[in-house]
Amino acid sequence: MSMPAIAAFAAALQLSTAIAQPASEPSPLSLAEAVLIAGQTEDPAIGSLRSRAVALERAGEAAMALPDPTLRVGLANLPLSNLDPNSEAMTQMQVGVRQVIPSNASRHLQRERQRAQAQGVLALGGLEQRLITRSVRLAWLEAYYWEQAGELTRARREEIRQLSEVATALFASGRGNSHDVIRVDLETALLDARQIEIDRQIGTARAQLARYVGAAAAGRDMLPRLPVLPALPGGDEALDALARHPSVMSRNARIEASEREIDLALEAYNPVWSVDAGYGVRGSRSDVASIGVSVQMPIFSQRRQDESVAGARQMRSAEELGRRALLLDLRRQLDEDWIRFQRLNETAMIYETGVLERARETTAAVLAAYENEQADFAELVRSELALLDIELTLIRTRVDALQAHSRILFLTGDVQ
Known part of the structure; x- marks a missing residue:
């Protein structure tokens, strides 16, 4: 008998033996x-x-x-007497972009x-x-x-x-x-x-x-x-x-997150800057362009920033007391x-x-x-x-x- 035949016979014998033997019971489960x-x-x-x-x-x-920039499209200097955009030289079609730049x-x-x-x-x-x-x-x-x-x-x-x-x-x-x-x-x-x-x-x-x-x-x-x-x-x-x-x-x-909230509330005292750019199209005169810078001024800090900081500090105190408890x-x-x-x-x-x-x-x-x-x-x-x-x-x-x-x-x- 050749070696492949012997191997095939041995494999068949093992398979028949496995089929003849009953399935073993599952072992006990340890902790x-x-x-x-x-x-x-x-x-x-x-x-x-x-x-x-x-x-x-x-x-x-x-x-x-x-933040995503803001696109603005509008019509400026439209005469109200006749609502004709071509009757006044100052009338223009405007396109502008505004970008807020947080710190x-x-x-x-x-x-x-x-x-x-x-x-x-x-x-x-x-x-x-x-x-x-x-x-x-x-x-x-x-x-x-x-x-x-x-x-x-x-x-x-x-x-x-x-x-x-x-x-x-x-x-x-x-x-x-x-x-x-x-x-x-x-x-x-x-x-x-x-x-x-x-x-x-x-x-x-x-x-x-x-x-x-x-x-x-x-x-x-x-x-x-x-x-x-x-x-x-x-x-x-x-x-x-x-x-x-x-x-x-x-x-x-x-x-730690509440401490960052305090830092963010304090950061709100600083102004927020934004950049504006625009382009105006006028039919009979030269087109115009504009660019500017805006700043948010925290004037009413007592009602907004001060209360935000105080609230953030109270939240951190509450979290610390919760940890102690x-x-x-x-x-x-x-x-x-x-x-x-x-x-x-x-x-x-x-x-x-x-x-x-x-x-x-x-x-x-x-x-x-x-x-x-x-x-x-x-x-x-x-x-x-x-x-x-x-x-x-x-x-x-x-x-x-x-x-x-x-x-x-x-x-x-x-x-x-």
Whole structure:
């Protein structure tokens, strides 16, 4: 057999093997992968802000151009006695052009103002990206918790079902009580209702996650272990990071734009020059030309320029006060999330090192006592359900701590 024939046979064999093998199940979705998918997907909100920033940049470049000249066409010195343009030698057809020349400084100030506004919009784009990352983390962690809650609830329901069989058998043999069977049926029904609520919560969390990663990725199972988030900065470093928060950077850009507004208002005190040129056509006499310079005189400055400057300064003061209020709010959020993060981790440590182990020992002891007819059936069921609640509380506490961690990262940024 020739080499091309061998290669073709091998390719056909690989293809038939691939067809024969069933499609592999999608791998579980990790939190890091979900954040990566969301970061690589162009979100419409971010795209909108980028377009607005580009529009402001172009408007700034357009401000550097001179205003369009004004063309004037008219008939001068027309006699009113007969309205005959040929009866008077002074009658002429005029064509004129007027060009306003704003100061070079004012045009540069307008461009700088537009650029500052564009930087503020770009900072809002960075804020939107952080919001997306935080939302993905919170939704993934929420879906993780409810999936774990569902698995634990189903496992505990299976154990309760087995206890129900034991209670039914004992009752049938005359050694048990009917209320044991009824109690197990009640607890089973309550677990079924709890499972329905868990499924609803899973659907809600996945819907929130699908907003940023797509339905296909959100439909995958969550990776069955808690993620490791980026490290948190230290106390002073976290406070310094607040000053670099995108919302603060956007406010800084707005303050810079308001400062350019003050400069523009002050520039309005300077006169604005314009150049006029005209040409007159007279039928019986020589054509005439004219040229002149006009200047706008800021005589009524008290009612116009003074008020404009005062208003621009008040706007800058308002923006600076808004930045101070924003920093105070960010500091409050950081303090709240930091305390919550620390206390939740302390609570989880207590559950892991003491509460959970004692709950398991209690369940095992009650089971042994029940087998030796030293404990009743209701106490056995209560111990199983108490163990379930403790396990769920531990997972909820760990997830809540990681969600607080995610909120701190939103405020301080991921430490590289």
